[in-house]
Amino acid sequence: MIYMDNSATSPIKEEVLNEMLPYLKEEFGNPSTLYTLGRNAKKGLDQARANVADLINADSKEIVFTSGGTESDNWAIKGIAIKLRDEGKHIITTEIEHPAVKNTCEYLENFGFETTYLPVQENGIISIEDLKNAIREDTILISVMHANNEIGTIQPIEEIGKIAKEKDIIFHCDAVQSIGKIPVDVKAANIDLLSMSSHKIYGPKGVGALFIRKGLRLDPYIHGGGQEGGKRSGTENVAGIIGFGKAAEIAKRDLEANTEQLTAIRDALIEKILDRIPESYLNGDPDTRLPNNVNVRFAAIEGESMILRLDAKGINGATGSACSSKSLSPSYVLSALGLADADIHGSLRLSLGTENSLEDVDTVVDTLEEIVATLRTMSPIWDNEKNASIAFDESSFTSH
Protein backbone atom coordinates (compact mmCIF):
# COMPACT_ATOMS: atom_id res chain seq x y z
CA MET A 1 0.00 0.00 0.00
CA ILE A 2 1.15 3.53 -0.75
CA TYR A 3 -0.54 5.85 1.72
CA MET A 4 -0.66 9.44 0.48
CA ASP A 5 -3.46 10.91 2.58
CA ASN A 6 -1.44 12.16 5.54
CA SER A 7 -3.36 15.44 5.67
CA ALA A 8 -6.42 13.39 6.57
CA THR A 9 -4.51 11.46 9.21
CA SER A 10 -1.11 9.87 9.67
CA PRO A 11 0.00 6.53 11.05
CA ILE A 12 1.27 6.48 14.66
CA LYS A 13 5.04 6.12 14.77
CA GLU A 14 6.48 3.16 16.62
CA GLU A 15 8.42 5.47 18.96
CA VAL A 16 5.19 7.28 19.80
CA LEU A 17 3.26 4.11 20.50
CA ASN A 18 6.03 2.77 22.73
CA GLU A 19 5.97 5.97 24.76
CA MET A 20 2.19 5.70 25.17
CA LEU A 21 1.85 2.03 26.11
CA PRO A 22 2.96 2.25 29.77
CA TYR A 23 0.29 4.91 30.37
CA LEU A 24 -2.38 2.54 29.04
CA LYS A 25 -1.12 -0.22 31.33
CA GLU A 26 0.72 0.12 34.64
CA GLU A 27 0.92 3.95 34.70
CA PHE A 28 -2.84 4.40 34.55
CA GLY A 29 -3.04 6.98 37.32
CA ASN A 30 -5.17 10.09 37.34
CA PRO A 31 -2.81 13.09 37.15
CA SER A 32 -4.98 15.01 39.63
CA THR A 33 -4.25 12.54 42.47
CA LEU A 34 -1.52 12.97 45.05
CA TYR A 35 0.03 9.52 45.29
CA THR A 36 2.95 8.26 43.22
CA LEU A 37 0.83 6.70 40.47
CA GLY A 38 -0.95 9.99 39.85
CA ARG A 39 2.26 12.00 40.13
CA ASN A 40 3.87 9.80 37.46
CA ALA A 41 1.03 10.58 35.08
CA LYS A 42 1.38 14.26 35.92
CA LYS A 43 5.11 14.13 35.16
CA GLY A 44 4.33 12.57 31.79
CA LEU A 45 1.91 15.39 31.01
CA ASP A 46 4.48 18.00 31.99
CA GLN A 47 7.05 16.51 29.62
CA ALA A 48 4.51 16.34 26.77
CA ARG A 49 3.54 19.96 27.38
CA ALA A 50 7.18 21.03 27.23
CA ASN A 51 7.67 19.15 23.95
CA VAL A 52 4.61 20.70 22.32
CA ALA A 53 5.61 24.16 23.54
CA ASP A 54 9.10 23.64 22.16
CA LEU A 55 7.77 22.80 18.70
CA ILE A 56 6.19 26.26 18.34
CA ASN A 57 8.63 28.32 20.45
CA ALA A 58 6.16 28.78 23.29
CA ASP A 59 6.32 28.34 27.06
CA SER A 60 4.85 25.20 28.65
CA LYS A 61 2.37 27.33 30.61
CA GLU A 62 0.91 28.54 27.32
CA ILE A 63 -0.18 25.05 26.15
CA VAL A 64 -3.58 23.59 27.01
CA PHE A 65 -4.42 20.09 25.81
CA THR A 66 -7.76 19.55 24.07
CA SER A 67 -9.51 16.77 22.17
CA GLY A 68 -8.05 17.96 18.86
CA GLY A 69 -7.82 20.70 16.28
CA THR A 70 -11.57 21.15 15.99
CA GLU A 71 -12.03 21.80 19.71
CA SER A 72 -9.06 24.16 19.72
CA ASP A 73 -10.52 26.19 16.85
CA ASN A 74 -13.97 26.28 18.44
CA TRP A 75 -12.58 27.34 21.80
CA ALA A 76 -10.30 30.05 20.40
CA ILE A 77 -12.97 31.69 18.25
CA LYS A 78 -16.01 31.35 20.51
CA GLY A 79 -13.85 32.18 23.52
CA ILE A 80 -12.70 35.48 22.04
CA ALA A 81 -16.20 36.27 20.79
CA ILE A 82 -17.63 35.82 24.29
CA LYS A 83 -14.78 37.65 26.00
CA LEU A 84 -14.82 40.68 23.70
CA ARG A 85 -18.51 40.80 22.80
CA ASP A 86 -18.89 44.25 24.33
CA GLU A 87 -15.91 45.62 22.43
CA GLY A 88 -16.88 44.51 18.95
CA LYS A 89 -18.70 42.02 16.79
CA HIS A 90 -16.44 41.75 13.78
CA ILE A 91 -14.29 38.77 12.89
CA ILE A 92 -11.94 38.49 9.91
CA THR A 93 -11.10 35.11 8.46
CA THR A 94 -10.57 33.65 4.98
CA GLU A 95 -12.61 31.79 2.40
CA ILE A 96 -10.40 28.72 2.64
CA GLU A 97 -10.38 27.94 6.38
CA HIS A 98 -11.03 24.43 7.66
CA PRO A 99 -14.71 23.81 8.50
CA ALA A 100 -13.81 23.96 12.22
CA VAL A 101 -13.11 27.68 11.76
CA LYS A 102 -15.55 28.46 8.96
CA ASN A 103 -18.56 26.82 10.58
CA THR A 104 -17.72 28.30 13.99
CA CYS A 105 -17.71 31.81 12.49
CA GLU A 106 -20.99 31.09 10.70
CA TYR A 107 -22.51 29.88 13.97
CA LEU A 108 -21.48 33.09 15.73
CA GLU A 109 -23.30 35.07 13.04
CA ASN A 110 -26.52 33.77 14.66
CA PHE A 111 -25.61 35.84 17.71
CA GLY A 112 -24.95 39.13 15.94
CA PHE A 113 -21.31 38.64 15.04
CA GLU A 114 -20.23 39.63 11.54
CA THR A 115 -17.55 37.84 9.59
CA THR A 116 -15.45 39.03 6.69
CA TYR A 117 -14.17 36.08 4.62
CA LEU A 118 -11.05 37.27 2.83
CA PRO A 119 -10.75 35.93 -0.71
CA VAL A 120 -7.54 34.31 -1.87
CA GLN A 121 -5.59 34.95 -5.01
CA GLU A 122 -5.30 32.35 -7.77
CA ASN A 123 -2.37 30.78 -5.89
CA GLY A 124 -4.42 30.34 -2.70
CA ILE A 125 -2.78 33.12 -0.67
CA ILE A 126 -4.60 36.11 0.79
CA SER A 127 -3.67 39.67 -0.06
CA ILE A 128 -2.31 41.69 2.86
CA GLU A 129 -3.98 44.76 1.36
CA ASP A 130 -7.34 42.99 1.55
CA LEU A 131 -6.69 42.23 5.20
CA LYS A 132 -5.78 45.83 6.00
CA ASN A 133 -8.88 47.08 4.21
CA ALA A 134 -11.13 44.62 6.06
CA ILE A 135 -10.11 45.81 9.54
CA ARG A 136 -12.80 47.86 11.26
CA GLU A 137 -13.08 49.71 14.55
CA ASP A 138 -15.04 46.79 15.96
CA THR A 139 -12.80 43.98 14.69
CA ILE A 140 -12.04 41.70 17.64
CA LEU A 141 -10.40 38.72 15.97
CA ILE A 142 -8.36 37.75 12.93
CA SER A 143 -8.35 34.00 12.32
CA VAL A 144 -6.13 32.86 9.45
CA MET A 145 -4.80 29.35 8.98
CA HIS A 146 -1.09 28.80 8.59
CA ALA A 147 -1.21 26.16 5.84
CA ASN A 148 -4.26 24.96 3.97
CA ASN A 149 -5.42 21.37 4.39
CA GLU A 150 -6.35 20.88 0.73
CA ILE A 151 -3.84 22.84 -1.32
CA GLY A 152 -1.05 23.22 1.24
CA THR A 153 -0.47 26.90 0.53
CA ILE A 154 1.15 28.84 3.34
CA GLN A 155 -0.25 32.20 4.47
CA PRO A 156 2.05 35.11 5.40
CA ILE A 157 1.36 34.78 9.13
CA GLU A 158 4.26 36.96 10.25
CA GLU A 159 2.87 39.89 8.29
CA ILE A 160 -0.64 39.14 9.54
CA GLY A 161 0.59 38.96 13.13
CA LYS A 162 2.39 42.27 12.78
CA ILE A 163 -0.76 43.98 11.51
CA ALA A 164 -2.89 42.40 14.23
CA LYS A 165 -0.47 43.58 16.90
CA GLU A 166 -0.34 47.13 15.52
CA LYS A 167 -4.12 47.28 15.48
CA ASP A 168 -4.42 45.54 18.85
CA ILE A 169 -6.56 42.73 17.44
CA ILE A 170 -6.34 39.11 18.66
CA PHE A 171 -4.72 36.80 16.09
CA HIS A 172 -5.76 33.14 16.02
CA CYS A 173 -3.95 30.76 13.70
CA ASP A 174 -5.08 27.24 12.81
CA ALA A 175 -1.75 25.46 12.47
CA VAL A 176 -3.08 21.90 12.37
CA GLN A 177 -1.51 21.22 8.97
CA SER A 178 1.71 23.17 9.46
CA ILE A 179 3.17 22.11 12.81
CA GLY A 180 5.86 19.55 12.31
CA LYS A 181 5.92 20.24 8.55
CA ILE A 182 7.37 23.75 8.49
CA PRO A 183 8.77 25.92 11.29
CA VAL A 184 6.10 27.53 13.47
CA ASP A 185 7.16 30.32 15.83
CA VAL A 186 4.35 31.93 17.82
CA LYS A 187 6.62 34.71 19.05
CA ALA A 188 7.98 35.69 15.64
CA ALA A 189 4.47 35.77 14.19
CA ASN A 190 2.87 37.55 17.18
CA ILE A 191 0.27 34.82 17.50
CA ASP A 192 -2.17 34.99 20.40
CA LEU A 193 -3.93 31.65 19.87
CA LEU A 194 -2.77 28.67 17.84
CA SER A 195 -4.60 25.39 17.20
CA MET A 196 -2.76 22.08 16.93
CA SER A 197 -3.61 18.44 16.41
CA SER A 198 -1.67 15.28 17.21
CA HIS A 199 -2.83 12.83 14.56
CA LYS A 200 -1.49 14.84 11.63
CA ILE A 201 2.06 14.48 12.97
CA TYR A 202 2.14 10.71 13.58
CA GLY A 203 0.54 10.96 17.01
CA PRO A 204 -2.74 9.44 18.19
CA LYS A 205 -6.21 10.75 17.32
CA GLY A 206 -8.41 12.49 19.89
CA VAL A 207 -5.80 14.90 21.21
CA GLY A 208 -4.68 18.38 20.30
CA ALA A 209 -3.76 21.61 21.96
CA LEU A 210 -4.47 25.30 22.04
CA PHE A 211 -1.61 27.74 22.57
CA ILE A 212 -2.85 30.71 24.56
CA ARG A 213 -0.33 33.54 24.74
CA LYS A 214 0.75 34.42 28.27
CA GLY A 215 -1.37 37.28 29.58
CA LEU A 216 -4.39 36.47 27.40
CA ARG A 217 -7.22 35.12 29.52
CA LEU A 218 -9.76 32.90 27.84
CA ASP A 219 -12.78 31.48 29.65
CA PRO A 220 -12.96 27.69 29.65
CA TYR A 221 -14.90 26.07 26.83
CA ILE A 222 -15.35 22.82 28.76
CA HIS A 223 -16.38 23.43 32.37
CA GLY A 224 -15.90 20.91 35.15
CA GLY A 225 -13.30 19.78 37.63
CA GLY A 226 -10.67 22.35 36.74
CA GLN A 227 -8.02 20.23 35.07
CA GLU A 228 -5.38 21.86 32.83
CA GLY A 229 -4.94 24.73 35.27
CA GLY A 230 -8.68 25.36 35.33
CA LYS A 231 -8.68 26.08 31.60
CA ARG A 232 -9.98 22.78 30.22
CA SER A 233 -11.83 20.37 32.46
CA GLY A 234 -12.13 16.64 32.13
CA THR A 235 -9.67 13.99 33.25
CA GLU A 236 -6.75 14.24 30.88
CA ASN A 237 -6.35 11.86 27.95
CA VAL A 238 -3.01 10.89 29.47
CA ALA A 239 -1.78 8.29 26.97
CA GLY A 240 -2.96 10.45 24.05
CA ILE A 241 -1.20 13.51 25.40
CA ILE A 242 1.98 11.52 26.04
CA GLY A 243 1.81 10.34 22.42
CA PHE A 244 1.25 13.88 21.14
CA GLY A 245 4.23 15.06 23.18
CA LYS A 246 6.47 12.37 21.75
CA ALA A 247 5.22 13.08 18.22
CA ALA A 248 6.01 16.78 18.73
CA GLU A 249 9.51 15.95 19.97
CA ILE A 250 10.17 13.75 16.92
CA ALA A 251 8.66 16.32 14.56
CA LYS A 252 11.03 18.97 15.83
CA ARG A 253 14.04 16.64 15.80
CA ASP A 254 13.37 15.45 12.22
CA LEU A 255 11.98 18.65 10.72
CA GLU A 256 14.91 19.40 8.46
CA ALA A 257 15.40 15.84 7.21
CA ASN A 258 11.65 15.39 6.62
CA THR A 259 11.42 18.66 4.72
CA GLU A 260 14.21 17.58 2.42
CA GLN A 261 12.75 14.12 1.83
CA LEU A 262 9.15 15.26 1.34
CA THR A 263 10.02 18.22 -0.89
CA ALA A 264 11.97 15.92 -3.20
CA ILE A 265 9.03 13.48 -3.46
CA ARG A 266 6.52 16.30 -3.85
CA ASP A 267 8.42 18.00 -6.64
CA ALA A 268 9.09 14.74 -8.49
CA LEU A 269 5.39 13.82 -8.29
CA ILE A 270 4.21 17.19 -9.55
CA GLU A 271 6.77 17.30 -12.34
CA LYS A 272 6.04 13.79 -13.60
CA ILE A 273 2.26 14.09 -13.35
CA LEU A 274 2.16 17.38 -15.24
CA ASP A 275 4.67 16.09 -17.76
CA ARG A 276 3.06 12.74 -18.50
CA ILE A 277 -0.68 13.30 -18.15
CA PRO A 278 -2.24 15.61 -20.74
CA GLU A 279 -4.43 18.44 -19.42
CA SER A 280 -3.26 18.06 -15.84
CA TYR A 281 -2.68 21.16 -13.72
CA LEU A 282 -1.33 22.04 -10.29
CA ASN A 283 -3.73 23.63 -7.78
CA GLY A 284 -2.25 26.21 -5.42
CA ASP A 285 1.15 27.83 -5.30
CA PRO A 286 4.13 25.86 -6.67
CA ASP A 287 6.57 27.13 -4.03
CA THR A 288 4.73 28.59 -1.06
CA ARG A 289 3.21 25.26 -0.10
CA LEU A 290 3.75 22.50 2.44
CA PRO A 291 6.55 20.09 1.54
CA ASN A 292 4.07 17.21 1.73
CA ASN A 293 1.21 18.56 -0.40
CA VAL A 294 0.44 17.72 -4.02
CA ASN A 295 -2.91 18.88 -5.40
CA VAL A 296 -3.55 18.45 -9.10
CA ARG A 297 -6.56 18.30 -11.38
CA PHE A 298 -7.30 16.38 -14.56
CA ALA A 299 -9.75 17.52 -17.23
CA ALA A 300 -12.80 15.39 -18.09
CA ILE A 301 -12.72 12.90 -15.22
CA GLU A 302 -14.34 12.77 -11.81
CA GLY A 303 -12.40 12.40 -8.57
CA GLU A 304 -14.34 9.70 -6.75
CA SER A 305 -13.81 7.34 -9.67
CA MET A 306 -10.12 8.15 -9.58
CA ILE A 307 -9.86 7.58 -5.80
CA LEU A 308 -11.68 4.23 -5.99
CA ARG A 309 -9.48 3.01 -8.83
CA LEU A 310 -6.33 4.16 -7.04
CA ASP A 311 -7.52 2.31 -3.95
CA ALA A 312 -7.96 -0.85 -6.00
CA LYS A 313 -4.24 -0.49 -6.86
CA GLY A 314 -3.29 0.11 -3.23
CA ILE A 315 -2.83 3.88 -3.41
CA ASN A 316 -4.71 6.22 -1.06
CA GLY A 317 -5.45 9.85 -1.88
CA ALA A 318 -8.28 12.40 -1.61
CA THR A 319 -10.39 14.51 -3.96
CA GLY A 320 -12.28 17.81 -3.83
CA SER A 321 -15.06 16.35 -5.94
CA ALA A 322 -18.61 16.90 -4.75
CA CYS A 323 -19.39 13.23 -5.21
CA SER A 324 -17.07 12.25 -2.42
CA SER A 325 -18.10 14.94 0.06
CA LYS A 326 -20.81 14.62 2.68
CA SER A 327 -22.47 17.82 1.47
CA LEU A 328 -22.35 16.85 -2.22
CA SER A 329 -20.82 20.25 -2.98
CA PRO A 330 -17.46 20.67 -4.63
CA SER A 331 -14.52 21.87 -2.52
CA TYR A 332 -15.02 25.51 -1.46
CA VAL A 333 -11.25 25.85 -1.17
CA LEU A 334 -10.76 25.03 -4.85
CA SER A 335 -13.74 27.25 -5.73
CA ALA A 336 -12.00 30.12 -3.95
CA LEU A 337 -9.08 29.71 -6.37
CA GLY A 338 -11.52 30.54 -9.16
CA LEU A 339 -11.77 27.00 -10.55
CA ALA A 340 -14.92 25.86 -12.36
CA ASP A 341 -16.93 23.11 -10.66
CA ALA A 342 -16.25 20.64 -13.47
CA ASP A 343 -12.51 21.09 -12.91
CA ILE A 344 -12.84 20.72 -9.15
CA HIS A 345 -14.50 17.33 -9.65
CA GLY A 346 -11.28 16.14 -11.30
CA SER A 347 -8.97 17.15 -8.45
CA LEU A 348 -6.64 14.86 -6.54
CA ARG A 349 -4.76 15.54 -3.32
CA LEU A 350 -1.76 13.42 -2.47
CA SER A 351 -0.47 14.35 0.98
CA LEU A 352 2.86 12.74 1.68
CA GLY A 353 4.28 11.28 4.84
CA THR A 354 7.65 10.15 6.09
CA GLU A 355 6.79 6.58 5.07
CA ASN A 356 6.78 7.61 1.41
CA SER A 357 9.91 7.41 -0.70
CA LEU A 358 11.11 8.54 -4.10
CA GLU A 359 10.54 4.97 -5.32
CA ASP A 360 6.80 5.51 -4.77
CA VAL A 361 6.75 8.30 -7.31
CA ASP A 362 6.98 6.15 -10.44
CA THR A 363 4.47 3.62 -9.13
CA VAL A 364 1.98 6.36 -8.37
CA VAL A 365 2.47 8.24 -11.63
CA ASP A 366 2.32 5.05 -13.75
CA THR A 367 -0.89 3.99 -12.01
CA LEU A 368 -2.41 7.43 -12.22
CA GLU A 369 -1.57 7.77 -15.89
CA GLU A 370 -3.34 4.51 -16.64
CA ILE A 371 -6.40 5.33 -14.52
CA VAL A 372 -6.83 8.81 -15.97
CA ALA A 373 -6.53 7.41 -19.50
CA THR A 374 -9.09 4.65 -18.79
CA LEU A 375 -11.60 7.05 -17.27
CA ARG A 376 -11.14 9.41 -20.18
CA THR A 377 -11.88 6.70 -22.75
CA MET A 378 -15.35 6.51 -21.24
CA SER A 379 -15.81 10.24 -20.64
CA PRO A 380 -18.30 12.12 -22.85
CA ILE A 381 -16.22 15.28 -22.47
CA TRP A 382 -12.97 13.75 -23.71
CA ASP A 383 -12.10 13.35 -27.39
CA ASN A 384 -10.16 10.10 -27.68
CA GLU A 385 -8.99 10.75 -31.22
CA LYS A 386 -7.54 14.17 -30.49
CA ASN A 387 -6.59 13.11 -26.94
CA ALA A 388 -8.01 16.40 -25.62
CA SER A 389 -10.97 17.58 -23.60
CA ILE A 390 -14.12 18.68 -25.40
CA ALA A 391 -15.22 22.22 -24.60
CA PHE A 392 -18.77 22.34 -23.31
CA ASP A 393 -21.26 25.00 -22.43
CA GLU A 394 -22.50 24.45 -18.88
CA SER A 395 -25.82 26.11 -19.59
CA SER A 396 -26.64 23.61 -22.33
CA PHE A 397 -27.03 20.84 -19.77
CA THR A 398 -29.90 20.17 -17.46
CA SER A 399 -29.43 20.38 -13.74
CA HIS A 400 -30.43 17.37 -11.72
Next chain:
Amino acid sequence: MEYSDKVMDHFANPRNTGRIENPSGQGTVGNPTCGDLMTIYIDVDDNDVIQDIKFETFGCGAAIATSSMITEMAVGMPIEDALKISRNDVADELDGLPPVKMHCSNLAADALRAAIDDYKQKNQ
Protein backbone atom coordinates in the same frame (compact mmCIF):
# COMPACT_ATOMS: atom_id res chain seq x y z
CA MET B 1 -20.85 5.32 2.23
CA GLU B 2 -20.34 1.86 0.88
CA TYR B 3 -20.91 0.39 -2.55
CA SER B 4 -22.23 -3.13 -3.08
CA ASP B 5 -19.96 -5.73 -4.67
CA LYS B 6 -22.04 -5.51 -7.82
CA VAL B 7 -21.58 -1.73 -8.04
CA MET B 8 -17.85 -2.17 -7.56
CA ASP B 9 -17.76 -4.86 -10.24
CA HIS B 10 -19.57 -2.69 -12.80
CA PHE B 11 -17.44 0.30 -11.81
CA ALA B 12 -14.16 -1.59 -12.05
CA ASN B 13 -15.09 -3.54 -15.20
CA PRO B 14 -17.67 -1.42 -16.97
CA ARG B 15 -19.50 -3.16 -19.83
CA ASN B 16 -20.20 -1.53 -23.19
CA THR B 17 -18.19 1.64 -22.83
CA GLY B 18 -17.56 3.92 -25.77
CA ARG B 19 -19.71 5.33 -28.51
CA ILE B 20 -21.64 4.01 -31.50
CA GLU B 21 -20.97 5.87 -34.72
CA ASN B 22 -24.21 6.93 -36.41
CA PRO B 23 -26.45 5.45 -33.69
CA SER B 24 -30.20 5.03 -34.08
CA GLY B 25 -30.52 7.29 -31.07
CA GLN B 26 -28.46 8.99 -28.40
CA GLY B 27 -29.32 10.73 -25.16
CA THR B 28 -27.31 12.87 -22.75
CA VAL B 29 -28.32 13.80 -19.20
CA GLY B 30 -26.57 15.42 -16.27
CA ASN B 31 -24.16 18.30 -16.08
CA PRO B 32 -20.38 18.29 -15.66
CA THR B 33 -20.84 21.11 -13.14
CA CYS B 34 -22.72 18.72 -10.86
CA GLY B 35 -20.14 16.03 -11.42
CA ASP B 36 -22.20 13.62 -13.50
CA LEU B 37 -22.70 13.57 -17.25
CA MET B 38 -23.89 10.53 -19.16
CA THR B 39 -24.49 9.75 -22.83
CA ILE B 40 -26.18 6.54 -24.00
CA TYR B 41 -26.01 5.40 -27.63
CA ILE B 42 -28.41 2.79 -29.03
CA ASP B 43 -28.75 0.85 -32.27
CA VAL B 44 -32.32 -0.28 -32.86
CA ASP B 45 -33.39 -2.83 -35.50
CA ASP B 46 -36.49 -2.84 -37.74
CA ASN B 47 -38.53 -4.53 -35.02
CA ASP B 48 -37.74 -1.72 -32.56
CA VAL B 49 -35.45 -3.96 -30.53
CA ILE B 50 -32.22 -2.58 -29.03
CA GLN B 51 -29.42 -4.47 -30.78
CA ASP B 52 -26.45 -2.55 -29.44
CA ILE B 53 -25.99 -0.06 -26.61
CA LYS B 54 -22.94 1.82 -25.38
CA PHE B 55 -22.28 4.57 -22.88
CA GLU B 56 -19.89 7.38 -22.05
CA THR B 57 -19.96 8.72 -18.50
CA PHE B 58 -18.14 11.42 -16.58
CA GLY B 59 -18.93 10.79 -12.95
CA CYS B 60 -18.48 8.90 -9.73
CA GLY B 61 -18.48 5.17 -9.11
CA ALA B 62 -22.27 5.02 -8.95
CA ALA B 63 -22.66 6.98 -12.18
CA ILE B 64 -20.36 4.61 -14.05
CA ALA B 65 -21.89 1.48 -12.49
CA THR B 66 -25.48 2.48 -13.28
CA SER B 67 -24.49 3.27 -16.88
CA SER B 68 -22.82 -0.09 -17.28
CA MET B 69 -25.73 -1.89 -15.61
CA ILE B 70 -28.41 -0.40 -17.80
CA THR B 71 -26.56 -1.38 -20.97
CA GLU B 72 -26.75 -5.01 -19.82
CA MET B 73 -30.41 -4.67 -18.87
CA ALA B 74 -31.55 -3.00 -22.07
CA VAL B 75 -29.66 -4.89 -24.74
CA GLY B 76 -32.05 -7.17 -26.68
CA MET B 77 -35.11 -5.39 -25.28
CA PRO B 78 -37.91 -3.86 -27.35
CA ILE B 79 -37.76 -0.09 -26.87
CA GLU B 80 -41.23 0.03 -25.31
CA ASP B 81 -39.99 -2.32 -22.55
CA ALA B 82 -36.71 -0.46 -22.19
CA LEU B 83 -38.65 2.76 -21.62
CA LYS B 84 -40.13 1.19 -18.50
CA ILE B 85 -36.75 0.67 -16.80
CA SER B 86 -36.78 3.02 -13.83
CA ARG B 87 -33.97 4.46 -11.72
CA ASN B 88 -35.02 2.11 -8.92
CA ASP B 89 -34.84 -0.90 -11.25
CA VAL B 90 -31.23 -0.04 -12.06
CA ALA B 91 -30.38 0.47 -8.39
CA ASP B 92 -32.09 -2.80 -7.44
CA GLU B 93 -30.22 -4.68 -10.13
CA LEU B 94 -26.98 -3.38 -8.57
CA ASP B 95 -28.06 -4.60 -5.10
CA GLY B 96 -28.79 -1.01 -4.09
CA LEU B 97 -26.96 2.30 -4.08
CA PRO B 98 -25.96 4.46 -1.10
CA PRO B 99 -28.91 6.81 -0.35
CA VAL B 100 -26.85 9.89 -1.17
CA LYS B 101 -26.21 8.50 -4.67
CA MET B 102 -29.83 7.57 -5.47
CA HIS B 103 -30.64 11.01 -6.76
CA CYS B 104 -27.52 12.56 -8.18
CA SER B 105 -25.70 9.69 -9.83
CA ASN B 106 -28.56 7.42 -10.80
CA LEU B 107 -29.17 8.93 -14.21
CA ALA B 108 -28.81 5.96 -16.53
CA ALA B 109 -32.56 5.32 -16.87
CA ASP B 110 -33.04 8.96 -17.82
CA ALA B 111 -30.23 8.76 -20.36
CA LEU B 112 -31.66 5.62 -21.93
CA ARG B 113 -35.11 7.24 -22.18
CA ALA B 114 -33.53 10.28 -23.83
CA ALA B 115 -31.79 8.01 -26.36
CA ILE B 116 -35.05 6.20 -27.15
CA ASP B 117 -36.90 9.53 -27.49
CA ASP B 118 -34.19 10.65 -29.89
CA TYR B 119 -34.64 7.46 -31.93
CA LYS B 120 -38.41 7.89 -32.00
CA GLN B 121 -38.14 11.47 -33.11
CA LYS B 122 -35.80 10.55 -35.95
CA ASN B 123 -38.16 7.78 -37.10
CA GLN B 124 -41.50 9.52 -36.93
